Amino acid sequence: MANSPSGDSMVHRLVRVIEAFDGEHRTLSAAELARRAGLPTSTAYRLVEELLAESLLDRDGRRLRLGTRLWELVSRGSKVLGLREAALPFMEDVQSVVGHHTVLGILDQNEVLYIERIGSNSSTINITKVAGRLPVHATSTGLVLMAFGPADVQETFLRRRLPRYTDTTTTDPDELRRRLAEVRQMGFCVMTGAIVPESTGVAVPVFNAEGTAIAGLSVVIPRAGGPLQTSISALQTAARGISRALGWDGTLRDAIRRSL
Amino acid sequence: MANSPSGDSMVHRLVRVIEAFDGEHRTLSAAELARRAGLPTSTAYRLVEELLAESLLDRDGRRLRLGTRLWELVSRGSKVLGLREAALPFMEDVQSVVGHHTVLGILDQNEVLYIERIGSNSSTINITKVAGRLPVHATSTGLVLMAFGPADVQETFLRRRLPRYTDTTTTDPDELRRRLAEVRQMGFCVMTGAIVPESTGVAVPVFNAEGTAIAGLSVVIPRAGGPLQTSISALQTAARGISRALGWDGTLRDAIRRSL
Numbered sequence: 001m002a003n004s005p006s007g008d009s010m011v012h013r014l015v016r017v018i019e020a021f022d023g024e025h026r027t028l029s030a031a032e033l034a035r036r037a038g039l040p041t042s043t044a045y046r047l048v049e050e051l052l053a054e055s056l057l058d059r060d061g062r063r064l065r066l067g068t069r070l071w072e073l074v075s076r077g078s079k080v081l082g083l084r085e086a087a088l089p090f091m092e093d094v095q096s097v098v099g100h101h102t103v104l105g106i107l108d109q110n111e112v113l114y115i116e117r118i119g120s121n122s123s124t125i126n127i128t129k130v131a132g133r134l135p136v137h138a139t140s141t142g143l144v145l146m147a148f149g150p151a152d153v154q155e156t157f158l159r160r161r162l163p164r165y166t167d168t169t170t171t172d173p174d175e176l177r178r179r180l181a182e183v184r185q186m187g188f189c190v191m192t193g194a195i196v197p198e199s200t201g202v203a204v205p206v207f208n209a210e211g212t213a214i215a216g217l218s219v220v221i222p223r224a225g226g227p228l229q230t231s232i233s234a235l236q237t238a239a240r241g242i243s244r245a246l247g248w249d250g251t252l253r254d255a256i257r258r259s260l
Numbered sequence: 261m262a263n264s265p266s267g268d269s270m271v272h273r274l275v276r277v278i279e280a281f282d283g284e285h286r287t288l289s290a291a292e293l294a295r296r297a298g299l300p301t302s303t304a305y306r307l308v309e310e311l312l313a314e315s316l317l318d319r320d321g322r323r324l325r326l327g328t329r330l331w332e333l334v335s336r337g338s339k340v341l342g343l344r345e346a347a348l349p350f351m352e353d354v355q356s357v358v359g360h361h362t363v364l365g366i367l368d369q370n371e372v373l374y375i376e377r378i379g380s381n382s383s384t385i386n387i388t389k390v391a392g393r394l395p396v397h398a399t400s401t402g403l404v405l406m407a408f409g410p411a412d413v414q415e416t417f418l419r420r421r422l423p424r425y426t427d428t429t430t431t432d433p434d435e436l437r438r439r440l441a442e443v444r445q446m447g448f449c450v451m452t453g454a455i456v457p458e459s460t461g462v463a464v465p466v467f468n469a470e471g472t473a474i475a476g477l478s479v480v481i482p483r484a485g486g487p488l489q490t491s492i493s494a495l496q497t498a499a500r501g502i503s504r505a506l507g508w509d510g511t512l513r514d515a516i517r518r519s520l
Contacts, residue, residue: 011310021337050271071338075391077281078331131335
């Protein structure tokens with residue numbers, strides 16, 4: 001539908017326009033937008049006019065930004081909002097008890113996508129960002145989601161070549177397989193310094209009403225002397241609360257029984 | 261660009277597809293999507309295939325939902341995320357001190373658009389929703405944003421015919437003008453029962469580094485016996501914190517001096 005001479009679909013061009021904006025580029029001039037989106041200037045300018053007319057882009061003086069209406073439409077209908085609204089009160093509880101950043105992540109396209117983060121700026125070094133991504137094998141959230149995920153997803157994951165970030169990043173498939181089994185048995189994952197040497201991530205799975213592990217709830221604590229046992233208890237308690245808010249009836253299904 | 265025989269642009273059709281999803285319709289079959297978007301089935305099906313290919317829609321069994329990737333792209337580049345990230349820690353502070361729902365709203369297309377809400381489900385009746393809208397004249401957030409907004413926006417607002425929701429909704433332009441002046445002088449707005457009879461909203465403006473009132477921070481407390489004075493102090497303190505997080509250097513500009 002509506003392909004350009006280069007074969008690009010209109011939808012693909014639109015994605016490139018949206019992708020041109022990010023945390024470091026929240027406003028762009030039309031020329032910058034065309035360049036970052038890799039579109040001919042005339043194409044970009046026409047598309048910008050259409051997007052402005054539909055409030056998918058907003059004008060900010062002479063610069064452009066993603067439209068507030070676009071955020072609204074996407075947020076309103078997205079499963080992400082439902083999950084983070086269910087989780088946020090419980091994340092506040094964890095943050096009060098543990099006193100460090102509390103983070104919620106989901107598995108998306110073979111990576112951990114963080115959908116919520118709360119905590120003071122004085123907490124431990126924490127490189128997670130809302131709408132930011134980190135690799136599965138180097139995060140406690142990633143390993144928890146993998147451990148409680150479908151077997152075929154695990155097998156695909158274990159066949160991939162994985163980069164090493166620090167001395168403690170596990171990349172060996174056999175060792176990762178052992179770690180996943182351990183996480184399933186314990187019901188939580190503790191990962192120390194796999195991306196940032198100074199930090200330890202602690203994560204538990206969050207199950208929905210159907211018993212699927214849909215998210216990982218985690219805290220990022222200091223590597224040395226962090227409140228490990230407190231974190232595990234607080235996270236497990238909060239994860240049950242989130243599941244209940246998502247419609248879980250309190251019956252322990254197999255997957256949940258293994259983890260709680 | 262790429263208009264259909266009916267004259268609809270591709271971008272407009274895409275907006276209708278995204279709009280078809282909301283909090284009550286987070287998943288749709290392709291046929292439901294075509295119907296809700298008001299598109300011919302064949303057009304809708306082709307568009308769905310393209311959107312799936314770009315991960316702007318996700319498949320959930322036989323149903324469709326807005327793509328997690330769409331949420332990610334839009335959140336990453338949106339000014340909304342920057343504002344709510346700056347505000348969230350201070351909103352938690354207000355919620356701890358006041359003990360009721362704490363809400364952040366912005367003015368968008370003549371309405372208040374709520375971009376964040378925290379608080380326990382046991383708090384006072386509160387009809388605000390994240391990515392939901394309420395009318396300016398019937399919310400404390402709306403009046404605060406109007407009172408500290410540009411004069412021409414105020415004049416346009418005061419010329420509009422406004423609906424009455426309860427006995428206490430102010431709709432008379434002269435009375436609204438007096439209320440706006442009062443809000444500017446006091447630096448906060450208290451609105452009782454203007455939409456829901458049992459609730460009182462209390463709001464203060466949040467200024468950015470340039471001294472523009474970019475958001476309203478509010479709590480929703482019970483109409484009878486709610487912690488009014490505590491709310492005002494907590495909100496004013498938190499609003500200054502958010503401004504500082506947004507780059508305000510602590511110098512009191514005119515607009516800020518009037519309100520703090």
